[in-house]
Amino acid sequence: MTVTASLLFVNGLVLSMDASRHVWQSGFVAIEGDRIVAVGPMQSCEVVANRTLDLHGDLVMPGLVNCHGHFEEAIHRGFFDEASLAEWMNVGFWPCVRVMTQAMAYASARLAIAELLLSGVTSTAASECSVPNADAIDGALRAATESGIRAVVSRTVVDSPVSLPASQSVPIDLREGVASACEEVLRLRRRWNSGRVQVVPEPLNMLRCTPEMIQSLSALAVSEACDMHMHVASSRSEVEGSLSRYGRRPIEQLSHLKALGPHLLIAHCVWPSPAEIALLRDTGTRVSHNPVANLQYAEGIAPLSEMLEAGVVVGLGTDGSSTNNSQNLWETMKFSMFLQKHRLERAEYGSAEHALELATLGGAAAIGLGREVGSLEVGKKADIIVVDSKRTNLVPTETIVSNMVYAGNPAGVTTVLVGGDILVEGGRLVRWNLDDVVAEAQAAAAEVVERTNLAPVLRGKSRWLWDRQA
Numbered sequence: 001m002t003v004t005a006s007l008l009f010v011n012g013l014v015l016s017m018d019a020s021r022h023v024w025q026s027g028f029v030a031i032e033g034d035r036i037v038a039v040g041p042m043q044s045c046e047v048v049a050n051r052t053l054d055l056h057g058d059l060v061m062p063g064l065v066n067c068h069g070h071f072e073e074a075i076h077r078g079f080f081d082e083a084s085l086a087e088w089m090n091v092g093f094w095p096c097v098r099v100m101t102q103a104m105a106y107a108s109a110r111l112a113i114a115e116l117l118l119s120g121v122t123s124t125a126a127s128e129c130s131v132p133n134a135d136a137i138d139g140a141l142r143a144a145t146e147s148g149i150r151a152v153v154s155r156t157v158v159d160s161p162v163s164l165p166a167s168q169s170v171p172i173d174l175r176e177g178v179a180s181a182c183e184e185v186l187r188l189r190r191r192w193n194s195g196r197v198q199v200v201p202e203p204l205n206m207l208r209c210t211p212e213m214i215q216s217l218s219a220l221a222v223s224e225a226c227d228m229h230m231h232v233a234s235s236r237s238e239v240e241g242s243l244s245r246y247g248r249r250p251i252e253q254l255s256h257l258k259a260l261g262p263h264l265l266i267a268h269c270v271w272p273s274p275a276e277i278a279l280l281r282d283t284g285t286r287v288s289h290n291p292v293a294n295l296q297y298a299e300g301i302a303p304l305s306e307m308l309e310a311g312v313v314v315g316l317g318t319d320g321s322s323t324n325n326s327q328n329l330w331e332t333m334k335f336s337m338f339l340q341k342h343r344l345e346r347a348e349y350g351s352a353e354h355a356l357e358l359a360t361l362g363g364a365a366a367i368g369l370g371r372e373v374g375s376l377e378v379g380k381k382a383d384i385i386v387v388d389s390k391r392t393n394l395v396p397t398e399t400i401v402s403n404m405v406y407a408g409n410p411a412g413v414t415t416v417l418v419g420g421d422i423l424v425e426g427g428r429l430v431r432w433n434l435d436d437v438v439a440e441a442q443a444a445a446a447e448v449v450e451r452t453n454l455a456p457v458l459r460g461k462s463r464w465l466w467d468r469q470a
């Protein structure tokens with residue numbers, strides 16, 4: 001039966017990521033509006049299309065899903081390298097949050113989103129602070145909306161009045177009341193929720209937030225039928241703090257608060273006990289595995305293999321640019337497998353295919369969009385990327401999946417579609433001028449440095465003799 005389509009890709013190497021993991025050496029993908037209407041081998045292609053693009057053997061696959069990031073950190077990239085978690089939070093992160101304006105958040109989000117789209121990420125999660133500048137997050141949401149990327153943006157809050165170890169600190173002026181936190185999430189959802197963008201609540205973690213805040217935002221997420229995000233079991237100090245304050249480990253404490261469930265996505269999860277992994281599985285709680293960020297602040301290697309073996313839903317995340325420092329999910333895929341080989345002392349562990357499944361199907365399920373994105377199947381959203389199969393790092397093509405993941409380079413992404421809209425074509429952004437994005441982000445970063453007096457800190461980190469005359 002002939003199908004009509006607005007856009008048709010032909011002669012592509014199609015990685016469908018469907019239930020059987022079909023790969024068609026010479027295949028097609030047809031799109032009508034925002035959805036995929038046909039996909040398969042060329043010999044079965046019966047499509048009448050308004051526009052046809054011949055891929056000449058280039059690879060076509062579902063867009064990548066980044067399960068954890070922070071748009072607001074794009075303009076802090078490199079500021080806090082070689083810092084402990086405590087130093088990063090107190091010298092770096094909180095002072096930068098304090099000076100973030102809506103315009104700076106907009107510029108930072110544009111930089112992060114440009115980097116994500118150009119590397120083939122079509123859906124992303126992003127955690128954004130909103131205290132003391134309540135409307136800063138509106139800048140991030142405006143950028144996400146304009147960009148066309150699919151985004152789940154969580155509004156991050158802290159309210160713990162208890163004194164905590166330095167790595168878990170909560171500055172007094174950045175605390176927010178429960179009523180305000182709930183009202184602001186609802187305000188942002190009314191203003192910004194769309195077919196592509198949605199706002200969800202995020203109590204930052206279980207130490208920095210009171211049980212009342214966690215339970216209230218969890219109830220709000222359930223009543224709004226949306227997700228809640230948190231950073232959980234990210235560090236040893238969080239586990240120790242939880243044990244000494246509540247007599248329970250972090251995930252056990254969330255279970256005690258009845259906050260676990262299929263509405264919850266937890267980022268990091270580096271230090272879950274076997275019993276806590278079982279709790280995640282039994283409650284349908286999802287995990288964003290962020291191996292590069294966990295390494296950056298030396299907080300360990302998460303038990304990815306045990307979580308997957310137990311049946312926990314896991315996707316991959318880059319985390320923000322101040323703890324990764326790239327937004328390169330290809331690199332995260334490679335680390336996700338190589339670190340488990342190292343940790344388990346089993347070179348035969350994992351596969352590039354498994355890493356790619358985590359970055360597509362796994363990520364889609366982890367951010368609650370498993371029915372809509374993550375594979376090239378009829379009825380799913382047309383979130384699609386094309387990768388230039390003639391890049392040096394992808395040869396030989398007999399091992400192209402291994403080469404993409406283990407020798408990957410985001411520069412090979414030539415075309416990116418979200419919901420059928422072409423957002424990257426010929427390796428260039430369609431909606432934004434990249435020169436403007438970079439210049440505005442640079443100006444915003446310079447403003448952060450000036451307003452936080454970070455210049456001496458940044459200069460003090462270099463042992464080299466810099467001549468800063470223009």
Ligand SMILES: [Zn+2]
Nearest residue numbers: 231267319320
């Ligand atoms: Zn994070």
